[in-house]
Amino acid sequence: MISLIIIDKDKFQYFKDDILEIEKASFPSPWSTNAFREEINKPVSHLWGLIINEELVGYICFWEFAGEIHLMNIAVHPDRRGRGLGRYMLNRMIKAGISKGSQTVWLEVRPSNLAARKLYEKTCFRETGRRQLYYKDTHEDAIVMSLLLHQKKEHLRGVGRTLHRTCLI
16 A cells, blocks of 8 residues: 655654665765754655555655755655656656645755756756756756746646657656
8 A cells, every 4th residue: 555644753763774774875965863853843845754564765845935846856766666656656746736726846956966866857857057066065056947837727638648649647
């Protein structure tokens, strides 16, 4: 069985080791325990865990404010990648934003993170700019991408179905 759960302070203590393991396996400069704790304490921040058969296999962290969503972090355990789980979490975030009246989703992604860029492009995110030397560890720029939700609302039919002919939600 697959489910998304809200990770609050108590659940973070329970899932902390799993989250940090996935984080360290996923990023050149992983978030620390304190970074996750700070996110949990922010009123605009949401941390969801993806649970399959009682095992945390991924998570998504995003901010929701002023009619916008900002994707902060998303990762799936390396052993579970390539099965649509990242897309599932992303789509659930988008659906939640639409239901609350959000208009736009924003994110930054490394140019070298081809798998993430492919996921975002399949979900109809479009490059809208660059942040120079955003990633200090690798001296990479960030590609800024956005998704306009008001254009998707009337086409949204459910997780995993196609929007238009090229975008997946």
